Amino acid sequence: MTDDVMRFFAAWMLTHEVADEGLKAAVLRGDEGGAEGMSGGADAFVDGLAAMVAEEKEKLKRDLEARARGEEVAIEQPRDPALEEVRFEVAELRGRLDNIESLLETLLRKLDR
Amino acid sequence: MASRSSVIVWTVLAHLAAELPSARFGLASAPVRRAAWARGLRRAFERLGPAFIKLGQLISVRPDEFSDELVAEMRSMQDAVPPLPAEAIRSVIEAEFGVGPDELWATFDDEPLASASIAQVHRATLAAAYRPVWGESLPAGADVVVKVVRPGAAASIRGDVAVARRLAGLIARTRLARRFDPVALLDEFATTLERELDLRVEGRFSDRFLFDFRDDPKVVAPRIVWPKSTARVLTMEFMRGWRLTEIEAAKAAGVDCFGLAVHGATAFMRQVFVYGRYHADLHPANLFVTPDNTIAYLDFGIVGYLTPEERMNITQVMAALVYRDADRAMRYSERLGVHVPPDRVEAVRAGLGTLLDGTTRPDGTRDFAHFGLGFLSLLGEHGVRIPSGYGLLIKSLATVEGVARALYPEIDIVATAQPFTTRILGAAMGDPARLRERMPEAVRAALRVLLT
Numbered sequence: 001m002t003d004d005v006m007r008f009f010a011a012w013m014l015t016h017e018v019a020d021e022g023l024k025a026a027v028l029r030g031d032e033g034g035a036e037g038m039s040g041g042a043d044a045f046v047d048g049l050a051a052m053v054a055e056e057k058e059k060l061k062r063d064l065e066a067r068a069r070g071e072e073v074a075i076e077q078p079r080d081p082a083l084e085e086v087r088f089e090v091a092e093l094r095g096r097l098d099n100i101e102s103l104l105e106t107l108l109r110k111l112d113r
Numbered sequence: 114m115a116s117r118s119s120v121i122v123w124t125v126l127a128h129l130a131a132e133l134p135s136a137r138f139g140l141a142s143a144p145v146r147r148a149a150w151a152r153g154l155r156r157a158f159e160r161l162g163p164a165f166i167k168l169g170q171l172i173s174v175r176p177d178e179f180s181d182e183l184v185a186e187m188r189s190m191q192d193a194v195p196p197l198p199a200e201a202i203r204s205v206i207e208a209e210f211g212v213g214p215d216e217l218w219a220t221f222d223d224e225p226l227a228s229a230s231i232a233q234v235h236r237a238t239l240a241a242a243y244r245p246v247w248g249e250s251l252p253a254g255a256d257v258v259v260k261v262v263r264p265g266a267a268a269s270i271r272g273d274v275a276v277a278r279r280l281a282g283l284i285a286r287t288r289l290a291r292r293f294d295p296v297a298l299l300d301e302f303a304t305t306l307e308r309e310l311d312l313r314v315e316g317r318f319s320d321r322f323l324f325d326f327r328d329d330p331k332v333v334a335p336r337i338v339w340p341k342s343t344a345r346v347l348t349m350e351f352m353r354g355w356r357l358t359e360i361e362a363a364k365a366a367g368v369d370c371f372g373l374a375v376h377g378a379t380a381f382m383r384q385v386f387v388y389g390r391y392h393a394d395l396h397p398a399n400l401f402v403t404p405d406n407t408i409a410y411l412d413f414g415i416v417g418y419l420t421p422e423e424r425m426n427i428t429q430v431m432a433a434l435v436y437r438d439a440d441r442a443m444r445y446s447e448r449l450g451v452h453v454p455p456d457r458v459e460a461v462r463a464g465l466g467t468l469l470d471g472t473t474r475p476d477g478t479r480d481f482a483h484f485g486l487g488f489l490s491l492l493g494e495h496g497v498r499i500p501s502g503y504g505l506l507i508k509s510l511a512t513v514e515g516v517a518r519a520l521y522p523e524i525d526i527v528a529t530a531q532p533f534t535t536r537i538l539g540a541a542m543g544d545p546a547r548l549r550e551r552m553p554e555a556v557r558a559a560l561r562v563l564l565t
Contacts, residue, residue: 052535095337107211
């Protein structure tokens with residue numbers, strides 16, 4: 001039983017190691033060559049994506065280390081896009097009303113003549 | 114109407130006849146002949162007035178439909194006409210508002226800034242502050258530009274479009290219509306022109322553009338003054354800076370041309386890949402760089418729109434270029450309506466592979482125009498019809514590359530597109546609907562790899 005558990009964890013560790021090496025190789029290909037250095041084709045996209053994910057990981061690591069040192073880390077909080085869209089639509093409606101008001105004034109001016 | 118038809122036909126024939134010696138009476142090589150006919154057509158269009166000048170501009174953004182010679186010739190079309198006297202412009206303003214310019218603006222300059230086939234542009238200053246749809250308020254006394262549709266332009270354009278539609282019907286029955294559908298082109302042209310004749314459409318696009326780029330202080334567009342605007346008069350913020358044709362002066366003033374080149378290209382990609390609406394008439398006169406290092410987009414007369422599905426498919430085609438993946442380009446072009454007959458698929462894929470491998474310039478940067486325009490010709494050679502909009506977008510991207518290279522010759526627009534497309538496609542991977550659709554196949558593929 002002990003042997004089986006050991007084999008199970010060994011297999012699990014090996015899977016992780018192989019996956020990790022594969023990912024690191026993809027990051028390296030995506031990172032070093034850029035699109036031009038890659039072989040091209042479907043796998044090149046995966047390499048490019050892996051390189052960008054690795055960059056994001058490094059940024060996350062830096063943020064976590066800074067937080068561990070007690071530094072303030074600004075976390076970007078994007079505004080709610082739906083709310084922003086409503087803000088624009090209301091503002092656009094105001095612009096249209098300004099325009100209509102001006103047209104009505106023109107109409108009155110013409111009728112007054 | 115009949116007399117106008119005769120004038121159009123005779124003007125075109127006379128200008129084509131004038132090119133006969135250049136075409137050596139039809140005995141010159143095909144490119145020389147095509148260039149001569151294109152020159153004759155361009156001169157005839159300039160002579161025939163606003164509707165035809167606009168038709169020429171529309172042809173110049175459709176390399177998918179017309180020969181390289183005709184597109185190049187129409188690109189050089191001059192849309193500068195002698196200015197109308199100030200009285201004529203003042204009378205349009207008075208007809209629109211019921212009062213003259215002196216009561217609408219604090220100052221109004223009778224000397225035009227520019228005069229084109231559809232509209233004339235004058236400088237003025239605001240009499241009162243105005244809070245625009247988006248962005249900071251414009252104070253009283255702020256410099257503005259007043260764009261006024263030339264009197265009679267709408268009627269003459271609509272009349273010419275009606276005549277041209279009849280002529281297009283006749284051309285459709287001849288072999289001249291092998292490469293393009295003249296009636297469909299005329300319909301597209303009429304829609305574009307109707308939009309241009311109502312200046313409020315341009316104003317609304319400018320508002321929307323400002324909103325889309327609200328988080329990017331380096332990209333700007335004119336703010337619109339709606340109480341002083343109608344269908345025939347548009348009042349907008351005056352943008353200070355240099356046109357891209359005056360780039361040396363901008364460099365001398367310390368503008369960061371490399372930064373703006375990269376930023377301008379990224380901003381265009383954002384319009385296409387993120388918002389699906391983009392400035393489709395970019396040329397050096399429609400882009401300004403300003404003294405405070407921003408890039409200003411002007412004149413939203415011709416704009417392109419994409420559905421969310423088209424947007425994603427176009428992102429995939431761009432990713433195919435970035436990662437030199439011919440299969441991806443073929444698959445997603447098909448979804449955009451580029452139907453390659455089964456017996457031509459292999460030949461087109463091979464040609465595409467060669468194009469993708471040949472996009473690198475001697476300086477190591479990659480050439481989008483070589484790929485994009487090469488792809489359009491490749492499809493043309495194999496008799497594949499290119500859907501409306503696809504050619505327009507490819508041409509727009511090629512123009513953006515040209516504009517960016519005017520700012521900074523070493524820019525690599527494909528490298529600029531790499532993080533953009535990768536990020537968008539990476540984000541799309543997390544879409545629950547897509548995951549649900551693709552997961553069974555992904556699990557099957559993983560099991561195949563593990564078990565074989």
